Structures are given as C-alpha cells and as structure tokens.
Amino acid sequence: LAERLNVTTVAEGVETPGEHSVLQQLGCDHLQGFLFSRPMPFDETIAWMRDRAAKASPPTPFRRRIG
Numbered sequence: 001l002a003e004r005l006n007v008t009t010v011a012e013g014v015e016t017p018g019e020h021s022v023l024q025q026l027g028c029d030h031l032q033g034f035l036f037s038r039p040m041p042f043d044e045t046i047a048w049m050r051d052r053a054a055k056a057s058p059p060t061p062f063r064r065r066i067g
Contacts (some may be wrong), residue, residue: 003027 002009011023014033023031040048 008029009027010030010032011019011028013040014020014023014035016030016035019033020035021032047055
C-alpha cells in the first residue's frame, strides 16, 4: 500500500537479523530498533554515528523505485 501511495515506510522495533531480512525483502525503506542500537544519551550519539559510518559498507537500496 505504501509503495503504491509513494509513501516512505519506517519499521520500528526491529530486534533480530531475521526481522531485518524480512523487512528488507518486503521493501521497507527505513528500519530502527534494538538490533541497531540501544537508547543512549544524546552526547554519545554523534560518536556512535561516526563509528557506525566508518564501519559501514556503501549503502545499497532495498528495492528499486519506479516512477
């Protein structure tokens, strides 16, 4: 439905690699949850983001959007 309406989707509460895989296959645009990080104080966030970006491989799209 979201794809047909050209609406971006966000899955919240992703906790396992299995959930991550299924949501990618379903074409979910963004994911968030404990699989990626536990809640943290704001002052630790920038360092966490830099560390994660340094370890990340180049992004790959979950799906190809048409239109």
